[in-house]
Amino acid sequence: MTENAAAIEEGAKKSGxxxxTLDRPRLAWHAWHEGAIYLVTGGGEQELPGLETLDQVHVTLRSKDNGARLVEFEAAVSVVDQAAAADAVAVLAKERLNATDSEHLTERWARDSTVLRLTPGG
Structure with a gap:
């Protein structure tokens, strides 16, 4: 693992x-799973307009402690087949704070939302 890859993994694991960089800088919550960042958009979740249409996106990870920039990188964007990636979706669901329907969260996502995978270095 390169130094940059290690910094990306550490930063993504430590900060939620x-x-x-989309139409403007957008804050998003996410989960790290098996070498990639997973996030959900739409359907009552965070709005990340246009992300699912991009091939790549610029990502900035900041320190959970002081907000300092840890690492910036380009990541390949891909839409996740939620049934085929159930383990990644489950990890992402565990990171979802204050969901009003936590018992049925993944079913709602499958119906109404898009789960995306951001692969560093794309």
Whole structure:
């Protein structure tokens, strides 16, 4: 693992939020799972307009402690087949704080939301 890859993994594991460069910088919560960042958009979840149409996105990870920039990188964007990636979706669901329907969260996501995988270095 390269130094940058190690910094990305450590930063993504330690902080539950990141910044994406979209129409403007957008804050997003996420989960790290098996070498990639997973996040959900739409259907009552965070709105990340246009992300699912991109091939790549610029990501900034900041320190959970003081907000300092830890690492910036380009990541390949792909839409996740939620049934095929149930383990990643389950990890993401565990990171979802204050969901009003936590018992049925993954079913709602499958119906109403898009889960995306951001692969560093894309």
């Amino acid at each position: 939020i990141l910044w994406l």
